[in-house]
């Protein structure tokens with residue numbers, strides 16, 4: 001599947017990319033919201049992992065912009081657990097919320113795969 | 124003639140002696156009743172004169188009547204107006220009507236003798252302060268003698284009553300002043316020019332009596348676990364304007380000082396909490412990357428190589444950092460958003476212990492809560508976190524079996540302050556003497572890497588101090604450790 005990772009923390013982008021690639025997926029990364037939006041439009045992913053707080057365009061702002069034509073499963077990620085939860089994320093159009101730090105990066109990959117698989121079943 | 128003359132002279136002598144005796148007797152009268160007793164005795168000479176009735180105005184311009192009824196003295200206060208004419212009246216209808224109204228019976232014949240205080244007596248026309256009423260059935264020929272008898276004695280009776288009224292007034296006003304002084308809840312004392320205590324109110328005797336005089340004039344004083352603000356003002360006595368005495372008013376500021384300190388500590392903690400929160404957020408992202416990267420690389424490193432074990436080390440270290448961050452963040456978000464309220468320490472302990480069931484299950488748990496409420500003024504969740512940390516430490520100290528005793532109680536500490544306490548006693552290995560200083564330090568831990576962050580006690584201490592309390596502990600190697608959380612006891616409502 002095609003995976004888009006939008007996060008301003010380079011190491012997170014890289015590690016997620018490696019983890020997804022190690023399971024045979026195709027990955028593109030973006031280091032801020034604006035770049036993320038551009039990639040999304042040009043290369044619609046099956047699943048997008050989007051950080052909440054980013055310079056330029058925040059995660060929620062990015063979701064607002066792509067929502068209409070979207071077919072991807074969306075995972076919002078944040079280090080600010082206090083003011084965020086699944087309910088908020090769903091209101092913004094996301095399908096899953098992940099709090100940072102991740103206990104295990106492979107688990108993130110598994111959960112993304114599951115989302116896409118479930119969607120395929122439904123669709 | 125000569126015998127007649129000498130008899131008359133003898134009579135006069137005898138009369139004067141009687142008069143002197145009467146005046147002397149009046150001088151020893153201590154109360155109005157005493158005066159009445161003496162007047163009555165004096166009137167025994169005249170069989171046709173009945174029991175005396177004495178009326179005088181009190182400080183509130185009411186008329187106080189003292190009279191005999193069945194041989195004993197009674198008193199009655201009336202507000203009805205009365206005649207303050209300064210002249211002696213003989214069988215005046217108005218006087219009779221006046222007494223008839225008050226006593227509800229007729230007064231046929233009445234002699235009214237005005238009594239005037241000294242300051243009025245110099246002026247013949249000034250009004251009377253009181254009246255001595257004498258009901259009588261005197262025969263015509265007796266009247267002149269009786270009037271003379273009374274006139275001789277009016278001055279003495281007036282003086283005696285005057286003196287008593289004055290004494291009474293003085294007593295009343297000094298009593299009122301004393302009562303007022305004693306009703307002040309704050310200690311107040313009056314000092315002479317040499318710093319000696321001249322007068323002190325009840326609160327002063329109760330709270331500050333045994334304070335050394337040196338300290339009494341400072342701006343603030345500490346005594347018996349309480350803090351007072353001292354306000355002193357000069358009093359000028361006598362006729363000079365030069366002040367010689369001082370009145371000092373002590374205001375108990377123990378509680379407000381404590382609240383102020385708490386507020387300051389609270390602000391510090393809020394600032395620290397915010398800083399901790401920011402740092403946690405900033406570190407969280409790169410750390411997530413580092414840890415994830417280590418997790419990615421571990422399976423790729425060849426089995427049995429240094430590379431593999433080094434990567435595992437790095438992952439564990441990153442995990443530990445994340446635990447610290449999680450802790451910091453909890454502390455920061457809880458730390459400054461919540462409000463302090465009045466709660467029962469017993470409730471907090473009960474709730475916390477129920478959260479720790481799985482941890483305490485392995486041990487013999489003895490809980491002894493104070494039978495009555497132990498009110499404290501804290502933020503409940505943070506307080507729960509403190510007890511949680513300490514109970515968790517106790518359980519972690521006792522590896523396989525042991526006894527955990529949790530108690531709550533109210534007590535007085537060394538400085539006399541009322542405190543609420545919870546003690547947590549374990550039968551673990553104790554804390555080595557050289558580590559006792561360190562356990563409250565941030566990040567101090569003896570636990571395995573990844574198991575303890577070393578923040579439990581240091582944060583607990585910050586929290587408790589924020590609420591004006593402290594944490595102390597006793598520990599015996601090989602026997603166990605008792606931690607005590609001491610908080611100011613809220614005054615019950």
Ligand SMILES: Nc1ncnc2c1ncn2[C@@H]1O[C@H](COP(=O)(O)OP(=O)(O)OP(=O)(O)O)[C@@H](O)[C@H]1O
Pocket residue numbers: 512516517520549551552553554562563567568569570574575576577578579580581604
């Ligand atoms: N009841 C106890 N008995 C023996 N040692 C104790 C006890 N309580 C605390 N200590 C010592 O104090 C140290 C510091 O405790 P603190 O709670 O601050 O951190 P920690 O327990 O090590 O870490 P964390 O609280 O994050 O799990 C502990 O590591 C331990 O050595």
Ligand SMILES: [Mg+2]
Pocket residue numbers: 512515516575579580
């Ligand atoms: Mg601890």
